[in-house]
Amino acid sequence: MWTLSGFSDEISPDFEEQCSVVEKLGLRYLEFRSAWDTNILDLSERQLRQAREILASHDLSVSSIGSPIGKIFIDEEFDAHLERARHAAEVARFFDAPYIRIFSFFLRPGTDPDSVRDEVMRRMSALAAVAAEYDVVMLHENEKEIYGDIPSRCLDIIESVGSPHLRVAWDAANFVQVGVRPFTEAYRLLRPHLEYVQIKDALLESGEVVPAGRGDGEVVETIRALREDGFDGFFSLEPHLSNVHSLGGFSGPELFTEAWQAFTDILSREKIDFV
Numbered sequence: 001m002w003t004l005s006g007f008s009d010e011i012s013p014d015f016e017e018q019c020s021v022v023e024k025l026g027l028r029y030l031e032f033r034s035a036w037d038t039n040i041l042d043l044s045e046r047q048l049r050q051a052r053e054i055l056a057s058h059d060l061s062v063s064s065i066g067s068p069i070g071k072i073f074i075d076e077e078f079d080a081h082l083e084r085a086r087h088a089a090e091v092a093r094f095f096d097a098p099y100i101r102i103f104s105f106f107l108r109p110g111t112d113p114d115s116v117r118d119e120v121m122r123r124m125s126a127l128a129a130v131a132a133e134y135d136v137v138m139l140h141e142n143e144k145e146i147y148g149d150i151p152s153r154c155l156d157i158i159e160s161v162g163s164p165h166l167r168v169a170w171d172a173a174n175f176v177q178v179g180v181r182p183f184t185e186a187y188r189l190l191r192p193h194l195e196y197v198q199i200k201d202a203l204l205e206s207g208e209v210v211p212a213g214r215g216d217g218e219v220v221e222t223i224r225a226l227r228e229d230g231f232d233g234f235f236s237l238e239p240h241l242s243n244v245h246s247l248g249g250f251s252g253p254e255l256f257t258e259a260w261q262a263f264t265d266i267l268s269r270e271k272i273d274f275v
Contacts, residue, residue, distance in 0.1 A: 173209050
């Protein structure tokens with residue numbers, strides 16, 4: 001039985017509407033990235049309490065905090081960012097969320113990734129230490145233009161840090177957008193560390209994001225392999241079908257529903273149970 005979730009802020013800025021649509025789709029979880037046009041890490045204590053009350057009223061839980069941690073340039077000051085990561089862990093605890101989505105720092109154009117590797121590992125180790133302190137798991141997402149945007153560097157991060165509190169969040173579309181065929185070139189390498197799957201597909205030729213199964217993200221092949229491997233975790237819809245920006249994307253209720261339908265149709269055809 002696989003568990004579906006989704007970046008609900010792609011539905012609406014209004015958190016009540018986010019939860020209402022998620023509930024109508026039959027999901028029991030959402031990935032909390034923002035509400036009321038405010039990133040989750042910038043919500044006030046009052047807003048956090050309000051969000052928790054709205055979640056409870058819809059009988060919803062939080063699968064992961066969709067944080068922007070690691071979405072700064074590798075040469076930017078880190079100490080304040082590390083404190084922001086600590087706040088992310090506190091917010092995860094507030095919502096009983098087991099995961100926090102993070103990144104491995106943007107590189108300036110023309111930067112040789114090898115030249116910043118040691119600093120990336122230092123920072124990622126510090127983030128993993130925060131996760132261990134709060135007993136949560138940080139999920140590294142393979143965002144384009146960060147250090148860990150290709151499979152080999154994703155693996156390097158996870159193996160070099162060597163913490164059970166740092167695992168892989170798989171994003172097929174992001175791999176496609178850096179010229180990687182996800183299942184063919186990344187699955188075997190990263191599967192031992194794969195903890196969480198984000199559902200987003202893209203076209204190799206243009207990088208355009210499309211519903212699951214309609215692009216070059218090898219979604220069906222990956223789903224079949226995960227089933228054979230006995231994977232039992234979250235699949236989080238991140239459609240990006242209307243608008244994309246540096247901290248996320250937007251789809252609206254109808255396109256979010258289309259993304260949910262595309263993925264659940266795949267699961268149904270493959271005879272995979274989900275909730």
